[in-house]
Amino acid sequence: MSSGSEMSATDASKWLDAHYDPVANLYTFSPCMDLADLNGDGENKLVIGDLGTGSSHMKLKVYRGTALMNENTLLDLPTGLVSFLMDLHEPRIPAIAVASGPFIYVYKNLRPYFKFTLPSLEVNAVEQDVWQQARDERIDPATMKEMLEGVRSKADVPLSVRSLRFLGLEPQEMDEFVSLHKQQPIRRQTVITCIGTLKKSTADEEGVSCLVIGSENNEVYILDPEAFTILCKMALPSAPTMLDVTGQFDVEFRITVACRNGNIYILRRDSLKPKYCIELPSHPVGLVRMGKNVVVGLTEESLQCFTQKGKKLWTVGLPAPITTMALMEIPSRGFQAILVGLANCEVHLYRDKNLVGAFKTPDVVVGIRFGRYGREDGTLAMTTKGGGLIVKILKRTATFDDRERAPGPPLAQSVRLDVPKKTKLYVDQTMRERESGVAMHRAFQMDLSRVRLAAATAYVKALESSQAPVSACPSEPLKMNAVVQGLGPSFKLTLNVQNTAARRPIANITISFLYDESLYSMRCPCFRVPLLVPGLVYPIQTFVECTSDKGVSDVIKVFVLREGRSAPLLTAHINMPVSEGLVLN
Numbered sequence: 001m002s003s004g005s006e007m008s009a010t011d012a013s014k015w016l017d018a019h020y021d022p023v024a025n026l027y028t029f030s031p032c033m034d035l036a037d038l039n040g041d042g043e044n045k046l047v048i049g050d051l052g053t054g055s056s057h058m059k060l061k062v063y064r065g066t067a068l069m070n071e072n073t074l075l076d077l078p079t080g081l082v083s084f085l086m087d088l089h090e091p092r093i094p095a096i097a098v099a100s101g102p103f104i105y106v107y108k109n110l111r112p113y114f115k116f117t118l119p120s121l122e123v124n125a126v127e128q129d130v131w132q133q134a135r136d137e138r139i140d141p142a143t144m145k146e147m148l149e150g151v152r153s154k155a156d157v158p159l160s161v162r163s164l165r166f167l168g169l170e171p172q173e174m175d176e177f178v179s180l181h182k183q184q185p186i187r188r189q190t191v192i193t194c195i196g197t198l199k200k201s202t203a204d205e206e207g208v209s210c211l212v213i214g215s216e217n218n219e220v221y222i223l224d225p226e227a228f229t230i231l232c233k234m235a236l237p238s239a240p241t242m243l244d245v246t247g248q249f250d251v252e253f254r255i256t257v258a259c260r261n262g263n264i265y266i267l268r269r270d271s272l273k274p275k276y277c278i279e280l281p282s283h284p285v286g287l288v289r290m291g292k293n294v295v296v297g298l299t300e301e302s303l304q305c306f307t308q309k310g311k312k313l314w315t316v317g318l319p320a321p322i323t324t325m326a327l328m329e330i331p332s333r334g335f336q337a338i339l340v341g342l343a344n345c346e347v348h349l350y351r352d353k354n355l356v357g358a359f360k361t362p363d364v365v366v367g368i369r370f371g372r373y374g375r376e377d378g379t380l381a382m383t384t385k386g387g388g389l390i391v392k393i394l395k396r397t398a399t400f401d402d403r404e405r406a407p408g409p410p411l412a413q414s415v416r417l418d419v420p421k422k423t424k425l426y427v428d429q430t431m432r433e434r435e436s437g438v439a440m441h442r443a444f445q446m447d448l449s450r451v452r453l454a455a456a457t458a459y460v461k462a463l464e465s466s467q468a469p470v471s472a473c474p475s476e477p478l479k480m481n482a483v484v485q486g487l488g489p490s491f492k493l494t495l496n497v498q499n500t501a502a503r504r505p506i507a508n509i510t511i512s513f514l515y516d517e518s519l520y521s522m523r524c525p526c527f528r529v530p531l532l533v534p535g536l537v538y539p540i541q542t543f544v545e546c547t548s549d550k551g552v553s554d555v556i557k558v559f560v561l562r563e564g565r566s567a568p569l570l571t572a573h574i575n576m577p578v579s580e581g582l583v584l585n
Helices: 009-013 125-135 141-154 161-167 169-182 423-435 437-464
Strands: 016-019 031-036 045-050 058-065 067-073 079-086 093-101 103-108 111-117 192-199 209-215 219-223 231-236 240-248 252-259 263-268 276-279 285-288 295-296 302-306 311-318 322-330 335-342 346-351 354-360 366-375 376-384 389-394 480-486 491-500 511-512 520-522 527-530 539-546 555-562 570-573
Touching: 031 376, 045 079, 045 366, 079 192, 079 209, 093 192, 103 192, 125 141, 125 161, 141 161, 161 169, 192 252, 240 285, 240 376, 252 285, 285 322, 285 335, 285 354, 295 322, 322 376, 335 366, 354 555, 423 437, 437 555, 480 555, 480 570, 491 511, 491 555, 527 539
Parallel strands: 192 240, 322 366
Antiparallel strands: 016 389, 031 045, 045 058, 058 067, 079 093, 093 103, 103 111, 192 209, 209 219, 219 231, 240 252, 252 263, 263 276, 285 295, 295 302, 302 311, 322 335, 335 346, 346 354, 366 376, 376 389, 480 491, 491 539, 511 527, 511 555, 520 539, 555 570
């Protein structure tokens, strides 16, 4: 995988650095960021749920351009933030829903509009009886602690937050806590862990959306956008941490949920329990839907892609742990990709499993959102670990090519072939092959054996007649090739002779030429070869004159002979080129 030093300059040149504020004091994550047109003027704002210090200064901040436009104080830590259209009134201005604790705070026109509270959960009967006795002063705090600890270890229904806080107190603090809370009724409430939106009946951008809520008590709720009543409730085996929603509530929808037990569950319409389950090798830290597939970022520094039914398609390793993920979509170009923030101050852009872009950032990116900001369609807003704000704009001329960094097989390999339809001739041939398969295989084996026999016979004949360019005699292993140079009528003939023996030299070798004397003449048609040392190539040169002006050519045969033997050691046939013509004096 490419590191910062290996990144090309073309990746950085695709983005314009619009704004960077390292001291913006924004402490948030991707689920608490959104881009929305809050005034209906066609200019999108950046809405951020700021976590503050974790215990105070939690705020809802709205940025316009590079300046802070508005802020509202939040009573608890925000766990998610979405913009949605809750009615059909004109102008079409979206509302902002902020999930915080067991509540959803809805803001419209940047003002508090509605507060929704999750339904209370069942309270343990023994716990209620213990606090009733404390209210009647029939029990002391030490006995209360002992009884509540027994309930916590044995009961199926968990304790309320009040009892859990009581069990964590020091003995000297218990009396004051009991006297302060004993007169209040016990309530056990869950908290919201994640939030999303689901179109109600139409899939267009200006359609009304329902709120989808994941809670700590292993349930997913779908809320009506106008009355804020629960339309549907679905159970999960574990508490949800991330969710991705697609479809319409009145037609068909899928909710992909990543849970705290390290699995991903897929919920569908008219199903109160998960339809499919995806078991992951490690815990998920990011979840993005890309087309019909789901891409999951894992703590083991990898990306994995699954189908809607849980089949794994591919895995990509990463150079550093994942800090955040988001979808990058450009509808005008039909382009979809995944933005992945890494702990090594890099942001990678993946299209399927191909890395198509990357750039470095001044600090680790922990929150990221791509979309229309202001009047620019391709804007990337990022928050950093140190509280900074980075805004980049995608150039209109920027292109992302899968081949820039795509490892593995070429793209042409995945192109579907245009296979013609099966004809009647093809069907008849298939039936004949099924019926006569054994006979056809035997005939094929017979023909193959005949070809092998013919090749072996020709090879043996060539060796016996010394017509091969390699000597078959084990005592005198020689190899020879010939090169013809020139256009004519004078040609230069070079013979490269080599002794291929391991240690033994070869001597007393003669080379002779056989040719048509009416066409060619040679200065020396026969000459002796010096001692051949093993391994060296000896170039032996001679000249051939073409004596005919008829524009024809013939073959010159070369024989390598040994004294005392009638058969040649080597034979070579040289196809002479046609001469350009005689030179007339």
